[in-house]
Amino acid sequence: MTLDQISWPVRTERLAIRPATVDDLEALGRIQNLPEVAAWLPTCAGTQADYLLRMGRHGLLPRTLVVERDSVIIGELYLHITSGWAQSEVADDARDCEAEIGWGLDPAQQGHGYATEAAAELVRICFQDLGLRRLTAGAFADNAASLRIMERLGMRRETLGVRTTLHRSGRWVDSTKYAMLADEWPGVAHQVDAGEPA
Amino acid sequence: MTAAVLDRVAWPVHTARLVIRPATSADLLAVFEIRTLPEVAEWMPGRPTSYAEFVLRAGQHDVLARTLVMELDGVMIGDLYLHVTDAWAQEDVADRAGEEAEIGWCLSPAHQGHGYVTEGAAELVRICIEDLGLRRLSAAAFADNTPSLRIMERLGMRRENHGVRDSLHRDHGWVDGVVYAVLADEWRAARSDR
Numbered sequence: 347m348t349l350d351q352i353s354w355p356v357r358t359e360r361l362a363i364r365p366a367t368v369d370d371l372e373a374l375g376r377i378q379n380l381p382e383v384a385a386w387l388p389t390c391a392g393t394q395a396d397y398l399l400r401m402g403r404h405g406l407l408p409r410t411l412v413v414e415r416d417s418v419i420i421g422e423l424y425l426h427i428t429s430g431w432a433q434s435e436v437a438d439d440a441r442d443c444e445a446e447i448g449w450g451l452d453p454a455q456q457g458h459g460y461a462t463e464a465a466a467e468l469v470r471i472c473f474q475d476l477g478l479r480r481l482t483a484g485a486f487a488d489n490a491a492s493l494r495i496m497e498r499l500g501m502r503r504e505t506l507g508v509r510t511t512l513h514r515s516g517r518w519v520d521s522t523k524y525a526m527l528a529d530e531w532p533g534v535a536h537q538v539d540a541g542e543p544a
Numbered sequence: 545m546t547a548a549v550l551d552r553v554a555w556p557v558h559t560a561r562l563v564i565r566p567a568t569s570a571d572l573l574a575v576f577e578i579r580t581l582p583e584v585a586e587w588m589p590g591r592p593t594s595y596a597e598f599v600l601r602a603g604q605h606d607v608l609a610r611t612l613v614m615e616l617d618g619v620m621i622g623d624l625y626l627h628v629t630d631a632w633a634q635e636d637v638a639d640r641a642g643e644e645a646e647i648g649w650c651l652s653p654a655h656q657g658h659g660y661v662t663e664g665a666a667e668l669v670r671i672c673i674e675d676l677g678l679r680r681l682s683a684a685a686f687a688d689n690t691p692s693l694r695i696m697e698r699l700g701m702r703r704e705n706h707g708v709r710d711s712l713h714r715d716h717g718w719v720d721g722v723v724y725a726v727l728a729d730e731w732r733a734a735r736s737d738r
Binding site: 387388389390400430431432433434435436437439440479480502504505506507508509510511512513514516521523525527 | 588589590591601631632633634635636637638640641680702704705706707708709710711712713714718721723725727
């Protein structure tokens with residue numbers, strides 16, 4: 347199944363998830379431009395125009411899903427389908443078989459497990475609906491809240507990069523990457539505890 | 545940014561036994577002949593099927609700009625890979641982040657067992673840090689490519705990544721990959737301890 351064959355919105359217990367459209371960008375940009383959100387993003391807090399320019403420059407709209415609660419946008423999910431690394435003779439067999447995933451929640455909505463609930467559903471969509479074989483997620487090593495979500499999802503830490511990344515504070519900081527293979531995924535039978543604060 | 549990165553070094557560079565210089569199109573046949581050997585192709589990113597295909601791919605991926613050759617007594621015995629990229633940074637400080645590089649190596653099996661590749665790769669690390677002013681170097685390999693991992697460790701690199709079944713091998717299927725890295729200040733500190 348491809349992304350556009352999924353019947354959107356996908357609903358979880360409390361949330362609805364669907365691909366973002368241009369009309370969602372004002373709400374999503376408002377969240378990303380909050381300093382406490384931008385602290386952990388590759389980007390910086392700026393104007394709405396800066397946000398839209400960046401989305402356009404990097405082609406990010408097709409990789410963005412919105413997360414709604416009671417029809418209000420409370421956050422977003424990132425889904426970037428990529429090819430796996432392969433020796434060139436077998437590169438076709440690795441095409442579009444993995445994805446990098448991510449999430450961002452309006453700080454006003456934190457503490458209810460929404461990010462975990464949405465991210466767990468994204469993992470299910472990736473493995474069950476899209477048939478991907480591997481998921482990765484990257485973060486600053488100090489972004490404890492995000493790392494906790496990765497661990498709750500069942501992802502393993504694969505990378506700890508020492509002072510790989512220049513933070514706007516001027517410090518070189520560590521980065522991490524987590525991953526999970528489809529055959530490691532506990533599946534829908536395993537309910538992620540979404541009750542804990544994210 | 546990195547187009548003329550190799551122009552920043554005074555070539556050739558001499559080590560105790562080797563001469564290192566940027567590859568030219570005249571080196572590609574010798575590189576091709578090494579790459580087609582089964583024991584080399586086992587761990588390399590590709591196994592060329594013909595010289596034309598190899599050179600075509602080299603053009604597509606700008607290979608000459610990223611390849612140095614190692615010579616022993618005037619004979620090309622292997623090559624070194626040097627791909628300079630921007631360091632990772634939050635976008636508002638990206639212009640202060642400088643550069644880093646991925647490095648690699650490939651030695652003719654006929655010349656293995658004499659420490660040539662360690663000698664060449666160690667010099668490559670020195671060139672990257674002292675001559676090019678890079679702040680971080682990384683190197684990737686299949687996790688089962690023990691000889692290459694030993695070289696990374698000898699160079700003072702640390703394992704930063706172990707990817708579980710993240711790399712598709714033409715014969716072995718999905719197998720593990722690793723990434724090693726070293727920071728310039730780690731390399732300098734290790735060097736002054738010697």
